């Protein structure tokens with residue numbers, strides 16, 4: 001009986017955790033990007049501070065962008081403690097709009 005409860009409750013908590021923190025406003029990705037990322041990448045993605053990659057030229061697929069934001073790479077810090085999974089999705093959706101031509 002306790003085992004069954006745990007099997008039901010754990011996914012429920014995970015679901016709440018994953019969705020609960022998000023503010024869900026459109027444009028959040030842009031705000032998050034400008035606050036946390038533009039100091040290295042620039043508001044248009046081309047600043048290149050500390051060797052930051054040009055995001056207009058980046059071809060990384062979604063999964064790789066998510067990993068990079070979560071884990072960081074070299075000078076780029078990890079954002080997994082700062083962002084919820086949903087915020088990571090919003091930021092990665094936003095940085096793809098910086099690409100030229102947009103993909």
Ligand code: HEC
Nearest residue numbers: 036037040050051052053058059060065073074075076091
């Ligand atoms: C302290 C500077 C810094 C900050 C802040 C920063 N980055 Fe980066 N970013 C880098 C550097 C340096 C690289 C290149 C890493 C490498 O491959 O050597 C990079 C690479 C990337 C790449 C990979 C591009 C490619 O094609 O390989 C993505 C995507 C990216 N950053 C997104 C972000 C996002 C989104 C944020 C904000 C949440 C962010 N970065 C914040 C420095 C930064």
